[in-house]
Amino acid sequence: MKKQITIRDVAEKTGYSFQTVSRVLNGNASLHKAATVRKIEKAAEELGYVQNLFAKAMQSGKTWSVGMIIDPFIDSFTKEIFRGAHDELTARGYLPILLLHSKDAHDEELVKRLASRRVEGLIIRPYPDMDGINRIAAEVQRQQIPVVSVDYTLAGSKNIDFVGTADEQGGQLAAEHLLELGHQKFAGIFAPVESLSLRREGFEKVLARQAIRPPKILNDWNFSDEAANLVAVKELLQGNEVPTALFLGGDFMLPTVYRIAHELNLSIPEDLSVIGFGDMSVAHQLVPCATTLRQDACQLGIQAAQLVVERIENTKRTIPSRQLRFEPQLIRRDSTAAPSK
């Protein structure tokens, strides 16, 4: 084990007491004479002194670290969230501690690791398929550590800050866009998960006010059985009432829809306008490029980071739980147009 350079070494070299050195290097240097400061800083530089964050953390109780349970590798969206939060935390002096689910490390293990590192806050982007995350969040919060969830809400836990998309407004924007283009026969595809339901509600709400007929709704997109989706979508686009405008609760549905449209000889956007949600990479890879609603994922990450930090640094006042939802932006591309007749 190689010897560390401590403030005592610097003190000895300069002849000052170690406390003076402490104040100059890591505390309030303005309490000392300029000459003293200069001498001490020079000596520290020469000796290669770097403050020991572990010692500092132990003495002050402040660890300057924040846990992040986000898998930045699932898609580019979570990547951006991670990136935003990471950069914001870093800029504010905090160390983001990324916790990925390895095979071995499971829930219990993760909480222990967070706790033993005395993480001051936790940012979570919950995975829909993972319910252990709720227990983790609850457990961490029980220890008075601020928790913020991003993108997806956390089930169960009260009083957890949330940063995400204004899904309902997104749905409204989609409806308004299609109405503006002059459509009258609408359809929508969703799934029974929270965010998609909100998008559906926004969509339906606007149409209820302004459209002649209510939209045909397919509400049970199947995440595991693609064949079922093919059948259901086909049915939606055939039948007695053929829609001219289709709103998808998520861009991931685009390929299926494009495929069925092609099979049915419906050309996009001439026969069918399609608008997605999320601006995933498929949206601009398909032909024609898909109109969609984009969320600035990076911004979500930044906001999440700001919320945790705010809570971390405001131990006194109790801050009420906040739910921040940012309105997505309409990206007009080539999959939506006025109806042909």
Place this chain on the structure above:
Amino acid sequence: MKKQITIRDVAEKTGYSFQTVSRVLNGNASLHKAATVRKIEKAAEELGYVQNLFAKAMQSGKTWSVGMIIDPFIDSFTKEIFRGAHDELTARGYLPILLLHSKDAHDEELVKRLASRRVEGLIIRPYPDMDGINRIAAEVQRQQIPVVSVDYTLAGSKNIDFVGTADEQGGQLAAEHLLELGHQKFAGIFAPVESLSLRREGFEKVLARQAIRPPKILNDWNFSDEAANLVAVKELLQGNEVPTALFLGGDFMLPTVYRIAHELNLSIPEDLSVIGFGDMSVAHQLVPCATTLRQDACQLGIQAAQLVVERIENTKRTIPSRQLRFEPQLIRRDSTAAPSK
């Protein structure tokens, strides 16, 4: 600041001294009576005691953290490297500290952060365009902290472990594959960077022994000027000696080559066999899917982690610097075939 639960709290609750608790919970429990151990563990559980790694680190000098300067977001290859190293470090009890280059945080800053967190080792995947990385590595190594570079070698620094691809052998494999198919007229495209040069050497070495003619070589692929590449590749594939087999130093050249081949009316693989290197995602997205040489990136990460940990835990013996190169694997796809005549 909320109160921490310490071994002293557990000691008070059980009536034992804090030292006994320390031994039971974080030390050698076998030194104590089974009944004692049981009582203490129960009390710790009830109080929600979790050891404070900061205190432990300060006392023992062991921080259980390893820095990683890898941008896992450039491509799937670095992602896999990161993932492998991350999981291996985690499995061995170390905390990977990911250091990304934010705009603000630059070299000096990074080193400081590594040092103040008392990182015990450093894994670097150097970026070709970033030379600050060499200074960082040198500086960190000067502080006796083991450094391992992955995928790309670090310029300048002596005695740094390296884990990467056996580029030369990869080049040999490519040549052997093409020879086996019966080709006689070869070409190769490379760039003047270390790894590509090694691939070229392996390629040329085998051909020098077994081929009738030496290959036509284009050695200055231009990373910034695509137009220049188009011209150069076109020239390579026309001229007096038209090759029937082409080895690319990197898969990233594939799209350009496919395009030029199409322009020149050369069909792949009938008129021209093309073999790439790296098995990047383009390789199997193109039509026809490209034969290439694949490296198991995850494995590189794991190995890198093992090397750092080994050095961290072997402070006594000096380990000579190691250069581990893993042989890539030939992935036969549809872009290579026997020459048509």
Place this chain on the structure above:
DNA sequence: CTTTAATATGTTCACGTTAACATTGCGCAA
């Protein structure tokens, strides 16, 4: 030249942990 106030520096303690050593208590042999 004092006294006073401000400025500059030094001392002690605490943070939570482990290591090294010290003590206690017990069983067993002399």
Place this chain on the structure above:
DNA sequence: TTGCGCAATGTTAACGTGAACATATTAAAG
């Protein structure tokens, strides 16, 4: 019984730092 040795537990010091307080030095005012 006495002493010995071992097992179980307790005591003290140390890791590097900052806070709180104590002291020394300087400057200003009388």
